[in-house]
Amino acid sequence: MALAREKRLPPLHLSLKVPSRAAVQEPEAFRHPNPPPAAVPQSASTPLARSSQFRLADFDKLAVLGRGNGGTVYKVRHRETCALYALKVLHQGDAAAEADILSRTASPFVVRCHSVLPATSGDVALLLELADGGSLDSVRSRCGAFPEAALAEVAAQALSGLAYLHARRIVHLDIKPANLLATTTGGVKVADFGIAKVLSRAGDHCTSYMGTAAYMSPERFDPEEHGGHYDPCAADVWSLGVTVLELLMGRYPLLPAGQQPNWAALMCAICFGELPALPDDAASAKLQDFLAVCLQKDYRKRASVAELLAHPFVAGRDVTTSRCALRRLVAGEA
Template sequence: MAVIRERRLPKGNLTLQLPIPEGAAAAAPATANDCCKGFSIPRLQPVAGPAPPVPSGGEHRLSDFEKIKVLGQGNGGTVYQVRHRRTGAVYALKTPVADDTLLRRQVLREVEILRSTDSNSVVRCHGVIPTPSGDVALLLEHMDAGSLESILAARGNRPFSEPALADIARQVLLGLSYLHSQKIVHRDIKPGNLLVNSSGEIKIADFGVSKIMRRSLDPCVSYVGTCAYMSPERFDPDSHGGNYDAYAADVWSLGLTVLELHLGHFPLLPPGQRPDWATLMCAICFGEPPELPETASSDFRDFISRCLQKESRKRWSVSQLLAHPFIAGRDQSEADRMFREVISTASTMS
């Protein structure tokens, strides 16, 4: 097995976030399978250097907004639904944890990327607001239907239909096509970072660990993002990264995301199993491809297999996947309708 170098694992960038089904918290933690015995997990290394200065807000102040409710919360901070006191406009306000050097760097990276993008497939940033701690909060477009993760949970983890999945895959691929054309690799595509509005539009969010590829052969294999959705070459580039293509990692993550929505649970582990780092690494790099139900169509099976090739050079590109029969051979209006039906069902059940 290839040795994973310590320098690829900066402190705090690796997360094991997975949707844990109800009741799973009482289960014993999973242990790594035989392929991981003797594997030395690298130590987390601190990030050197002072935090960079934050940009000036200028247009807005925190006092201009009233908080309505919490939309999400994590190690990086809290996202609130807020209303502008004067105009009544509703936004999402992303506030970071104060005095965290790494998180400040991620916020600044997200600001840089959001300011450079202009696409209906990417969540819009309406402003950058200074906070009392010296950090900044991001004033973002509010997506009123939540995320694909929250929609799946609201439906009791009931699988999505294939037409709805085709619409989801098409929209996300269009977003990735735009980002990749701007030399941006997202590096954290997952259900929780794909936001949805009540019209059925999907927008890519959370660019804190994304990378702008300054040169065509820039390395992009560091341990950042959510571990569970990382591609094999980001764990072990020597074995899986031949003819290196940084953008292929986003395709792998999309494939896992679509398959999760099809199965109703994270595809690389049995339902209810709690993940640990080594188990996930083994499942991603050495495990067998996930089994699909007998009811899955041949087009869907082929689409997923094109996304989840362990060798990055064998994975289909975004443009190839957009032309795949699972997407291109389908009635788009029907697929749109089926996805809106999924959203409607989730809203009535939540």
């Protein structure tokens, strides 16, 4: 079955290194610590409406932040103001959907798009806010396993981002450490909407097979067992659960250390394997229960984003302590 599926699905990323809309009132503890740069007025207008404020020629490229199938992300500096941004240069066919989705968002838990700029050869560039702490994947690679207090903050802010998105019928479909960005003030932002979808109405199911296989939920590997579609909001929860478990363990958690993450191995582990046993001293009972309700193989039994935000591991954390733990980890002080 795995071989037949592999032939007809689009290529997957198997590597583990791998408003006119009203804004939602955010919890006080999550208010954005830094205002937007002076060059960008704080407003709820969409990125497309702000495009005229910038030109590609106004920026100097300083470094490459990342490369992927869809394009390249650069760290850039605005020549006049010296403000720093991330510039994501995408192939035109890949950029339209992501630009549309980002134009619908205005949340401190979702990376902000300041402008959409035409680039060379028909490409399109998204001018994004720069998360100065890098991705959680890069933090894990640099610092190893996350302490539990920092994990509680990661979970709380990522869930707040997903709650904001799902309320607008936006599903991410590729939550993983590389797509959660950190700031040096202890913030977490959902990023990279290259395969995200906007549902026609709340409660719609999804048929997209695209995504990073290692973080796909069981029903995404075998949607035919669920009528040929799956609940994308529940799929985002599974991916977040795998992400939190990976940051806790310091490595990809669903395969033995060092095992090649090929399609067959991942399918067996995700659809039929047991979750790794965690010693009592490795995770509190609250964290273990949080992971268990995220990683239910039957998506109908999986906790919702709203339920996870109310879970004791998230709702019962000391916000000051957990935020400080994440800030110190991102800064390399932990």
